[in-house]
Amino acid sequence: MSRPSLAVFKFASCDGCQLSLLDCEDELLALAGSLDIVNFPEASGRMLPGPYDIALVEGSITTDHDRERILEVRRQSRHLITIGACATAGGLQALRNYADVTEFARAVYPHPEYLSTLATSTAIAQHITVDFELHGCPINKHQLIEVLLAFSSGRKPGIANESVCMECKARGNVCVLVAGGQHCLGPITQAGCGALCPAYNRACYGCYGVKESARVGQLFDWLQTREGMSDAQKLRSLRAYNAAAEPLRIIGGGGETDD
Amino acid sequence: MTDPWLPQSCGVKSCHRESRDVFTLSLEPPPAYTRFSAGQFNMLYVPGAGEAAISISGDPDDGDSLVHTIRDMGNVTGQLHRLQASDRVGLRGPFGRGWPLAQAAGRDLLILAGGIGLAPLRPVLYQALSQRQRYRRIHLLLGARSPADILYRQQLLDWKRQAGLQLLVTVDTADADWHGDVGVITGLIPRLEFDPNNCLALICGPEIMMRFCVKQLQERGVADADIHVSLERNMKCALGQCGHCQLGPHFLCRDGPVLPYPEVRDYLMTREF
Amino acid sequence: MTSKKIPVKAGVKSRRIEVDYLARVEGEGALYIDVEDGELKQVQLKIFEPPRFFEAFLRGRALTEAPDITARICGICPVAYMMSAVHAMESALGVTVDEGIRRLRRLLYCGEWIESHVLHIYMLHAPDFFGYDDAIAMAKEHRDAVMRGLRMKKAGNELVRILGGREIHPINVCVGGFYKLPRREWFTDMLDELKWARDAAAETVQWVAGFDFPELERDYEFVALRHASDYPFSEGRIVSSKGLDIAMDDYPDHFVEHQAPYTNALHSLRQPGGTPYFVGPMARYNLNRDRLSSSTRSLAQETGFDRTVVNPFHSIVVRALEVFQAFDEAVRLIEEFVEPAQAAITLPRRAGVGMAATEAPRGLLFHRYEINEEGLIETANIVPPTSQNQLTIEDDLRDLVAANLALSEAALTARCEQAIRNYDPCISCATHFLKVRIRDVAGS
Amino acid sequence: MRRWNPDHLQDLIDTLKAREYRVLGPRVDDLAIVYDDIGSLPVGWGDRQEAGHYRLLQRGDQTRFGYNLGPSTWKQFLFPPEETLFRVEDGAFVSARERPRKMAFIGIRGCELNAIAVQDRVFLGDVHDPSYAARRQSLFLVAVNCSQAAATCFCASTGDGPEVQGAADLVITEFEANDPYYLVEARTDSGRELLEAVGGEPAPEDAHSRIRALVAATAGQMQRRLHKEGIVDDLLGALEHPEWEAVGGRCLACGNCTQVCPTCFCSTTAETADVVSGTIDHTRRWDSCFTEGHSYLAGGVVHASVRSRYRQWLTHKLASWELQFDTSGCTGCGRCISWCPVGIDITEEVERIRES
């Protein structure tokens, strides 16, 4: 098989997830040897047209134009992988889903009438079929490499969908919830970061998105009844980096899903 | 001390297609590979993809090749599918307890296979048919998704014609050329001629199929102790150490995959156990 | 849909240069230049980063969340956002951190400058000077240079990773200090690598100083922080090459954000007068050369850059000098490690207004927050470097195109793109860039 | 038996170090006492525990062993959370097992010692795991009789403590919190040899009765119990009990209980490719029956509901384990109770299932 071609596309995002690819300092040249990076505007002036074997999509859908653009990206891509909290769950910018976007626009811009934006920020998978979703805000670059290798050799990526707690214990952290009373979201958050926050004495704030079989309501009940979490804290905790993720939205209530 | 986790590298002799998603992979046995018994399995390893438990589907008396029939279901099996002659794979084995064929001597032998479940039962056929006189009736009941999914078709027909195998096949969905049975395998059991008091039933297939087969056999008067099933669970080590293949007290990799039905009855009948 | 086209429109002398998708800038931008009858009509730098409304949804969040939330404005310089946020919040609460924390914050900032600058020098900008599409293509003939760059970048990232937990959106920064108290031992293993990287940074300076630079000189107003003793990161006064010298809290009186219908962004302008200004490495360098370490100074002398630098194409050299400065300081900060008394100071509960500007890799990054007694944010205002430089970039392009109309289409386009990259514009940073309205050009 | 003062404990550590042991024992981390490399023993630290709750405390005394079990287990040293088993280099399969260093465990409790014995049956049964075997072989065990119980301890009811019964090299009992002395018993030849080397005074005549009284008092403090008689049938005979649904409704399926359990042995494997060198590592990692991957089959997940995952954990730990290994999988350490983020209590669950 010839080298699979790789393209990187950006929607509403901070660029951090695609930067992860450039942050693979040790592996970058080797990766560029096994993949033909044909469209990666952040890094290269070489921007070849599709079709592409593998497309990485960063960012969420927040404009009409992007809603159209993602359809075209899908048409051009054999395997389409979304990367990061924006692309997989709407990102922080999905906080607008819980508010009035025109009020948001007025708060930031003197002339909001020049803006063209949707009332919601939505995950890519709400618009097109996605072949794999890599969680994280930002994604873990080693997981990104695994995903690229997997898709270029035609297998499923070996990305665990268990809790952050699993990594937390394997790393030898002391639980900041049980031993520190901190409002840790590790039990409902998907592994992948290596249980970073508890390793630095702070509660997980859920940036890797929701794990499978997440018991969001049960965890928050405990945090509220036993660890002094207020209603306002609960809402802030639910509505953050993966605000539009379904299990969090359901427990927190509100949040437009469509536009 | 040899490391029980370390695979041996062995060469691919051939990899050929059986049906849309099933293929047969024949390997050169690695040095010092002990003779396997029917129903045992190997752990096949593809670098980068991992290991998968795969039953040995060939003739136990064939010392020259280790044959596996595999359904392309995901990572490892997908990569195995791509192998070609002279490629190499990792192998550990053989593992587990096979079919208690010796118990069938002088009795009717009922073999019930669903889909890829025929693979671990083919070694039984090789053995039983090569010593045909030891057994009374030998029935093979086979269920397949469609006629095109029937494994080892020619070989089964040959065995039926020449070796005294009684063959009944049913498919879930027929095509224009199919004149045989359509429907689930359990539908064939009432028609079967055999002695419920003097038989041994060996079943391998999807768990739901096995549950219904057992029910039918019980209705025909077969004792639970004469029924043996081959079970499947996730397996990472095949050494009884990774904990994945537990079914109640059993580690299927070590105590199974073939187990007498009475030993698993309670667990098989409990949802999600 | 993302291909680069350079169509020649009507006539020999009328042309429109379109770069629909600017490469090697972080974020999304496009450039349109209209030339009619040999005369430059207009230059537009179009940003199509959709608005994400950070300043809107920061309202009602806990002040302690600001560093993590604002980090998500930009994945390239998250530390800068975190630093501006923590300083603004600390100023609102009226607290200051001890020397140990202060130094660790400098160390963290060193890591980000290194990572960001080296990325820009080696992977985004240097390919322009050689005519490659990217660093990967450049690596074929300049493998050693690219490998050196990657290794230096890794060293910068490693600093951020150790201190912050991870390279992008670090998790160890909090208002009042750090979540986990960093210890000297965390860094000792990487001292040798940092020293190697400092030497590599010196080689980098020599390397880029030898590039061919297009001519461009304009009369800029450079704006940067200036600190009593150190090269500026997060402290000091805001000064300019035209005599401005104010406290951070007076920023709003001297700079104003402006949105006009014909522009595509909230531009920031100097007040009074409404003039553009210039932030970033060149501004910092020109205003703070006397704050560089003596070894950075002598390196600058050796390469002939120990002077006010006005050609923006020279910014790559200044960036390299800042990388050297950052490695030099990082080594010193680790060797002269000061253990903080505690991981973070306890924060008082009080309402207040806090402002802070810090020096992001790309220049001044200003945050202003009003917080209430419950510790929640009432209003937030963020002015990133790219929106401050946008008008200056367009002015540069105007001069550049006017002076180079004789160049071929392709060469002029490449030159323009290179000029934009002089500013390393981070478009994701532009929290409130707007969509452009493109005027029709005759004949199209 | 000898009588030691605190200095002798330091001598013990120093002697072991001099003999090139990696000395592991209690270290005070930010929020809990963990097991780690140590140079000396922390003084005066304790803890308060409840279901889903742990707080590190300063006792205000001079005890060295005045704490109960924290989140770490000795399992992490014998069966590490992640271990590369072999590597693929140029198509060849090369063992990646490391030669272990000799290790000494300081302060291992009765229930923990028994937990090692339980894991021995897994990794040193019919099939020996080479690295486990190697690490196990070079182990020097300094055990401690518990002089206090945490609220979550129930080893007295399982018969695994608070008195050390297993084969430790040395067994220490701490007396007098404010001016502690230690009665030290050697149970193996290497223990006797080390005891000789460290020295100390002869133990008082009534040493044994002092120890018995102390551990009896500790056992008396225990608030939780797990009755093991008949438990195999009680649990395996109740696979459809409504309590599974109830507890499955509270359980977060986070896996913490299995990760802090000193006997849980489940592992999964992972392949890690190094794109630069081209090698691939085949790595074994701790797994848990609370993950979806644990029961993943190409055709679907067996333990799809959290209810069925909890049932797997409890029935395995307390019932099928007995049938598999002729011993219970629980030694009464109480960790799964303390470190469950929502305070699910294994002893309570067993009682609920036994009711009715």
Ligand SMILES: Cc1cc2nc3c(=O)[nH]c(=O)nc-3n(C[C@H](O)[C@H](O)[C@H](O)COP(=O)(O)OP(=O)(O)OC[C@H]3O[C@@H](n4cnc5c(N)ncnc54)[C@H](O)[C@@H]3O)c2cc1C
């Ligand atoms: C004793 C035994 C004998 C088997 N014999 C055969 C055979 O002869 N032919 C055949 O086609 N299949 C057989 N299987 C099933 C085969 O092992 C799985 O289909 C295979 O593991 C799927 O792996 P994968 O990587 O291709 O799929 P993926 O879905 O990518 O699986 C990922 C991982 O999950 C685990 N896993 C997934 N499904 C199974 C499963 N059904 N059983 C065990 N582990 C699983 C594996 O560890 C695998 O690494 C047997 C299974 C067992 C337990």
Ligand code: SF4
């Ligand atoms: S600290 Fe958080 S992630 Fe770690 S075990 Fe506790 S609850 Fe889970």
Ligand code: SF4
């Ligand atoms: S611990 Fe949680 S918040 Fe922290 S990095 Fe990991 S997933 Fe993100």
Ligand code: SF4
């Ligand atoms: S199956 Fe569950 S309870 Fe049993 S050893 Fe594995 S993780 Fe522990």
